[in-house]
Amino acid sequence: MNGGHPPQVAIIGAGVAGLACGRRLSASGLQPKLFDKGRRPGGRLASREIGTPDGPRFVDHGAQFFTARGAAFAEEVAAFVHQNKISPWSFRAQMRDRNGQRPLPDDTGFVGVPCMNAWAAELAKDLDVASNSEVKAILSRGSRYALRLRNGSMSEQFDAVILAIPAPQAADLLADSAPDLAAAARTAQLAPCWAAWCALPSQPAPAFDALRLDDEGPLAWIARQDGGSADPESIWLIHASAAWSREHLEDDPGMVAASLVTALQAELKLDVRPRLIGTHRWRHALVERALGVSFQWDADLHLGTCGDWHLGPRVELAWQSGHELAEAVLSSLAVGG
Numbered sequence: 595m596n597g598g599h600p601p602q603v604a605i606i607g608a609g610v611a612g613l614a615c616g617r618r619l620s621a622s623g624l625q626p627k628l629f630d631k632g633r634r635p636g637g638r639l640a641s642r643e644i645g646t647p648d649g650p651r652f653v654d655h656g657a658q659f660f661t662a663r664g665a666a667f668a669e670e671v672a673a674f675v676h677q678n679k680i681s682p683w684s685f686r687a688q689m690r691d692r693n694g695q696r697p698l699p700d701d702t703g704f705v706g707v708p709c710m711n712a713w714a715a716e717l718a719k720d721l722d723v724a725s726n727s728e729v730k731a732i733l734s735r736g737s738r739y740a741l742r743l744r745n746g747s748m749s750e751q752f753d754a755v756i757l758a759i760p761a762p763q764a765a766d767l768l769a770d771s772a773p774d775l776a777a778a779a780r781t782a783q784l785a786p787c788w789a790a791w792c793a794l795p796s797q798p799a800p801a802f803d804a805l806r807l808d809d810e811g812p813l814a815w816i817a818r819q820d821g822g823s824a825d826p827e828s829i830w831l832i833h834a835s836a837a838w839s840r841e842h843l844e845d846d847p848g849m850v851a852a853s854l855v856t857a858l859q860a861e862l863k864l865d866v867r868p869r870l871i872g873t874h875r876w877r878h879a880l881v882e883r884a885l886g887v888s889f890q891w892d893a894d895l896h897l898g899t900c901g902d903w904h905l906g907p908r909v910e911l912a913w914q915s916g917h918e919l920a921e922a923v924l925s926s927l928a929v930g931g
C-alpha cells in the first residue's frame with residue numbers, strides 16, 4: 595500500500611462522526627484529510643450568531659444538548675469540560691404529552707461553550723479539514739481513490755475513503771463503488787426538521803427554559819437560548835415536529851417562520867411583536883430508522899460509512915460510530931497505536 599508510507603485516508607463529512615473518526619486516526623499517527631461541503635465543520639452541531647442591541651448571541655439550531663453515557667465518549671467529554679469547551683446543561687427542561695407537563699427525566703446533558711459549533715471547531719482544531727468542499731464522486735484509481743469536488747477539481751489519491759455524511763447522500767456517492775454499502779444505507783431513514791428562532795421579551799418568564807412537546811401540534815421543542823440572562827429580550831429556538839416539517843418541507847421560509855413563531859407565542863402566552871426571526875431547514879435531521887450496527891467497513895474495498903444513522907439520533911451515537919469505525923480501519927490497515 596502506498597509504497598510503505600502510512601495509509602492516506604479521506605473522510606467525507608466533518609460532523610461529529612467524521613471528526614471523531616478523524617481524531618482517532620490522527621491519535622494513531624495517520625493524517626486523515628476531511629472534506630466538508632459546509633463553511634465550517636460541525637454539521638448538525640450548528641450555531642448562528644445573531645447581533646442584538648445587547649451584543650452578539652448564539653442560537654444552536656441543530657443539536658440542543660448531548661448525553662455522555664458510554665465510557666469512551668464520557669472520557670472525551672470530561673476532557674473538554676475540564677478545558678471549559680463544554681459545560682453541563684443546567685436548563686429547567688420540561689416535557690408535555692398526553693399525560694401532562696412535567697420535568698424531563700433526569701439525564702445529565704452537555705452543551706458546547708459558548709455554542710455547539712464552537713465545540714465542533716475544537717474537535718476539528720488539529721485536523722486537516724477542507725471546508726466548502728462538497729464531494730460529488732468517488733473515483734477508483736487502481737487500488738486507490740480520488741474524489742471529484744463540486745467545483746470540478748480532483749483531490750489527491752487516498753488508500754481508504756470514509757463517508758461520514760447522512761445516509762441518503764452516502765448511498766448516492768457509493769452507488770457505483772460499493773453497491774452493498776449503498777444498499778444498506780438506503781434502509782436507514784432520517785426525518786426532516788424545520789428550525790426557527792426569534793427574540794421575545796424575557797418577562798414574564800415561563801416556568802421552563804426548554805419544553806419538549808408530543809401533542810400533535812406543529813412544535814416538537816422550544817428552548818430559550820440564554821439560560822436565564824438578565825437581558826430584556828430572550829432568543830427562543832423552535833424545532834417543528836417531524837410530521838409538520840414533512841408536510842411543510844418545500845414551503846416558503848417566511849411562511850414557516852410565521853407559523854412556528856405564532857405557535858411559540860401561543861405557548862408562551864406572549865402576544866407581542868417578535869424580532870430577529872430566522873429559519874433553517876434540516877432535510878436530514880433525526881434518525882427514525884437506524885442500521886443497528888455502529889459502522890460499515892469493507893476491508894477489501896477500503897470504503898466505510900459512519901454517522902448517527904447507524905445507531906440513532908444522538909450526538910453521542912454519531913461520535914461512537916465514527917470512533918469505532920476508526921478502530922476498525924486501524925486494525926484493518928494494520929496501523930499501530
Ligand SMILES: Cc1cc2nc3c(=O)[nH]c(=O)nc-3n(C[C@H](O)[C@H](O)[C@H](O)COP(=O)(O)OP(=O)(O)OC[C@H]3O[C@@H](n4cnc5c(N)ncnc54)[C@H](O)[C@@H]3O)c2cc1C
Nearest residue numbers: 607609610611630631637638657658729879901902908909
Ligand atoms: C434539529 C435537530 C435537533 C437535534 N437535537 C439533538 C439533541 O438534542 N441531542 C442529540 O444528541 N442530538 C440531536 N440531534 C442529532 C445530532 O445533531 C446528530 O445525530 C449528529 O450531529 C449527527 O452527526 P453526523 O456527523 O452523523 O452527521 P452531520 O452532523 O450531518 O455531519 C455530516 C457532514 O457531512 C457534510 N456533507 C454532507 N454531504 C457531503 C458531501 N457530499 N461532501 C462533503 N461534505 C458533505 C455536511 O456538511 C455535514 O457537515 C439533533 C439534530 C437536529 C438536526
